[in-house]
Amino acid sequence: MPSVETLTNSRRNQFIRASLLASAFAGAQQLHAHSPELKYVAPVAIQSGTKATLHFHGDRLDKAKELLFYKPGITVEGSPTIHSPKHVSFQVHLSPESSPGMHPVRLRCEDGITYQKTFHVSTYPIHQETKENNDSRDKAQLISPNTCIHGITTNEDVDYYQLPLKRGQVLSAEIAGMRLGRKFFDPHLSVLDPDGREIATSDDNPLTKQDPFISIRAPKDGTYYLAVRESSYEGSDSSHYLLTAGHFPRPAAIYPPGAISGQESSFQFINTDGSRLEKTLKPTAPALIHASENQLISPSGIPLKLSHYPFTNEQEPNNGSKESLPAQEIPHAFHGIISKTNDVDWFQFSAKKDQDISIQVLARELGSPLDARIILRDSAGKQLAANDDSNNRPDSSLNFKIPKDGTYFINIRDHLANAGPNFTYRIEVSPRKQTLKASINRSDRNDSQLRKVINIPRGSSLAYQLNVARDRHSAAVFTTAHNLPEGVKLTSLTAENGVNNIPLYFEATDTAPLSGGLYPVYVESKNPNLKQSITEDIEHIAINNQGVYCSYESDKLAIAVTEAAPFDISLATPAIPAVQNGTIDLTITATREDGFDKEITLFFPWLPPGITAPGNVKIPKGKNQAVYHLSIKGDAPVKNWQLCVSALSDTDRGKVLLSSNLVPLNVKTPYLTAKLEIAATNQGTPVSLPCKIEQLANFSGNATLTLHGLPDGFKAQPVTLNSSTTEVLIPVELAKNARIGNHSNLFCHIEVPENGHNISHNTGHGGSLRVNAPPKDKPTAKKESKKPSSKPKPLSRLEQLRQELK
Structure with a gap:
């Protein structure tokens, strides 16, 4: 049995040190690894360029040390304030350049990092929905333009806000609900004119997903109303939203939707009514572009694909091969807009024979409503390949091997012939590359x-x-x-x-x-x-x-x-290899600190291909050892693998997860195989089942073969064999009520000795034992005696074995 001496020096020193501390400070609380739990962050949103207090709520947070932000522009000032184990807070400063939108954050405590949670950053001042009832137009809350309102929509609730406008003045409104990353909440937004008529509405949008936005010009002077609700009127007390409303630009698309990183280019922000705002930008990654006008910017950005590919923007008309621009060498990107119903855009490129190319459409991925369908054609217009959706995504893609040198055409359209000023797309044509993801x-x-x-x-x-x-x-x-x-x-x-x-x-x-x-x-x-x-x-x-x-x-x-865990585990190095179609047992030993006796759950974080094991194994409370049973399939790769086991247990500060040392597991081909033959007998009559042995590798000593797969009423005796055995007879006893029929789920389990252990083989699948009812008694008849043969027939090896068993 492995003991603490089998652990690495680092692990052994840890427990020696822990034991000394326990002796020196008897009765003091030990420091144990645990799992701090973060449930949510408040407030929901903070304005960029301001200072604020971020509150973190959860459990076991009283050893908080720092915040881990994924996006730049946020710094922590001073140390955390520990209000209780369930509540800590940090003073933070947001630079004016901190990006608007969702910001993921984690809390690191002395004894662990929490789950990732989110809060929102707004460019505009943040106000709260008033506590008085604003569930009708008559009670609408007055808001200032270019502000962000944090509200909550409860069940069957509609929140109303009012904003005075002049004729022709821009009213843009956008909701972040699902994008807050807190709960499933699908918001709906409407705009009502001064007479209470609904003049604009938005639910989902390809650019902002389940969150709506609206941008219109006021048709006349007066007070306009914004109505916010859950799309199915199924809000709740936790259905938070951020409504940003004002005179800022809120385009629906950017064109072109791609660019060369770091290169200055001209872009057009396209509004829902088709009007455009021209801008010259020099985009760099990450490319999320915000429209700006009159020192006001859109609350959220538009994705822009950056690469090193040269690109071509479409020039209308390009509705056929003859109207398309000259062919381009790949890699190359093409940009366009499906702006009219049944619009089809054509592009051409040149490629070499046997060139393996990739054609990828980027539309929905960049927030466009286009449901693209592409067709690849040769220079004569013959269709070579086509694609609508790819990999369960609405953006099309094709991989294609070029049959000969020449010019090729791509045409693209919307699958349902829809169109609009924001139906933008990018097509990337490039040689296929080797890729790696993990x-x-x-x-x-x-x-x-x-x-x-x-x-x-x-x-x-x-x-x-x-x-x-x-x-x-x-x-x-x-x-x-x-x-x-x-x-x-x-x-x-x-x-x-x-x-x-x-x-x-x-x-x-x-x-x-x-x-x-x-x-x-x-x-x-x-x-x-x-x-x-x-x-x-x-x-x-x-x-x-x-x-x-x-x-x-x-x-x-x-x-x-x-912090150190109150236990550790050690995986014993197997003394023997495992073989294909075999099994092996691995021993896991737990070393516990004094006073820690809780159950420990073991599982494999990873298993090599062709090796299976139970989902988990327990080391019971107060016990220190368990055995894990592995099964090796016949097609498991023959290789020396590195293996470890993980352990999960509760401590006084939550759950702790750790893993054992790595040990080699050598998977080899079997030392021998068995082939069961067919035998038949009657109920209650013993039988010997023939089995042929094929030796594949030498071994010393005697192996033991046991027949498995027999139903109730059957009992097989173990058989001994060695490295020279080629066939054996397996004695099987049958009860008088043994089940009649053909029993074919038989196999042999063979234990081959090595280094004082046994290597388990499962082999011989497919043998058959037929059991018949005993014959009924019949009158005996006299038979003529036959002269014995002068030369007895030689016995086969199996017959000799049968004689030896009598």
């Missing part, structure tokens, strides 16, 4: 953040499954990190060709400072062009079978060193 495996269907934060207890390890996706290559990839918290090490592990997941394995020394942050971690290969940050996609609002409504993707992982 992300941490999702642990729960309904919780995209579960087991994604890398909180590593001092002196322990932590492992996750990393999913790797390759396109157009089969290169071996490995994990790397160049900047991690002090005292943290990443063990670089490799995913060979055909392996799409590997462990992401971190270790923290027992003296590592309690620190953490957001860090890039990479997968890469020997090909310098194949290096990619591991991405993390947090779904703040998602509904099963409907999709994701609000999410945030980052190329950094939350990693922290936390």
Whole structure:
């Protein structure tokens, strides 16, 4: 049985130190790793260029240290104020350049980083919905132009706001509801004229998803009304929204929708009525462009695709091949607008024989309502390929191998022949590239953040499954990190060709400072062009079978060193290999601090292909050891893998997760195989089942073969064999009521001795044992005696074995 001596020096020192502390400070509360829980952040929104207090509400937050922001422009002033374990606050300063919109944030405590939560940044002053009833036009709340209102829409509630306008004056209004990332809340917005007639309405919009916006010009002087509700009148006390209203520009699109990063270009912001605002910009990543006019800017931006590709903007008319602009060398991007019903735009490019190209449309991805359909044609106009939706997304894409040198055409239209001034698109035509993507495996269907934060207890390890996706290559990839918290090490592990997941394995020394942050971690290969940050996609609002409504993707992982855990686990190195179609047992030993005796749940964060195991195994309360049973499939790759097991348990400060040491697991081909033959007998009559043995590798000593798969009423005796055995007879006893019929689910379990242990083989599947009812008694008849043969027939090896068993 592995003991504390089998642990690494770092782990052993941790427990020695913990024991000394326990002796020196008997009765004092131990420092244990835990899971601080962040439920929400308040206020919902803060104005850029101001100072504010951010409040964090949850549980076990009393060791808060710092805030981790994903976007620039926000700084923390001073230390946190600890109001209670459930409430802490920070003084923050937002620069005038802090980007409007959703800002993700995490709270780092001494003993862990929390889930990601969000708050909003507004360019405009923020006011609250008045507490008095504003559920009718007569009671509408008066608001100043160019302000942001924080409101709540309860069940069957409609909130009214009023704003005086002059004829021709712009009224723009936009709601952030779903984009707050707090709960599923689908807002609806209407504008009523001074007579109470509805003159504009908005529910969903491709640019702002489930959130509405409206931009109109007042047809006459008077007071106009904004009505806010949940689209199905199903609001609640937690249905928060931000209504920004005023005279700012609120375009529906930008054209062209793409540009060369860092290059000055001319753009047009397109309003819903088709009017345009010209601007010269020099965009850089991340490209989310806000329209501005008269020192007022739109509350949210419009996505712009940046690349190094040269591009061509359409020139109407281009409704056919003869009207399209001259062919362009690829890579190249084409921009256009499907502005009229049944509009079709044509472009041409030149390509070489056997060139493998990619054609990608960017429309919905950039907030355009266009549901694109593309067709690829040769120089004679013959259709070569077409696509509508791709990868469950409405944006079209094609991969195509060019048959010969020449000119090729792309034509694009809306799938339902819809059109409008904001039906913009970008088409990228380029040689297909080798790509690499990686992300941490999702642990729960309904919780995209579960087991994604890398909180590593001092002196322990932590492992996750990393999913790797390759396109157009089969290169071996490995994990790397160049900047991690002090005292943290990443063990670089490799995913060979055909392996799409590997462990992401971190270790923290027992003296590592309690620190953490957001860090890039990479997968890469020997090909310098194949290096990619591991991405993390947090779904703040998602509904099963409907999709994701609000999410945030980052190329950094939350990693922290936390307080030491009150337990650790050690995985014993297997003394024997595992074989294909075999099994192996792994022993896990827990080392506990004095006073900690809670149940520990074990599970594998990652398993090699072809190896399966139960979902979890328990180390019971007060116990220190468990055995994990692994099954190896017949097609499991023959390889030496690195394996670890993870452990989850409750502590006095919440749940703690850690992992064992890495151990090698050598998967080999079987030492032998068995082939069961067919046998038949009657109820109650013993039988010997023939079995042929094929030796594949030498072994010493005697192996034991046991027949499995027999139903009740059958009993097979174990059989001994060695490395020279080629066939055996397996004695089987049958009860008088043994089930009649053909029993074909039989197989052999063979234990082959090695290093004082047994290597388990499961083989011989497909044998058959037929059981008949005993024959009825019949009168005996005299038979003529036959002269015995002068030469007895030689016995086969199986007959000899049968004789030996008598």
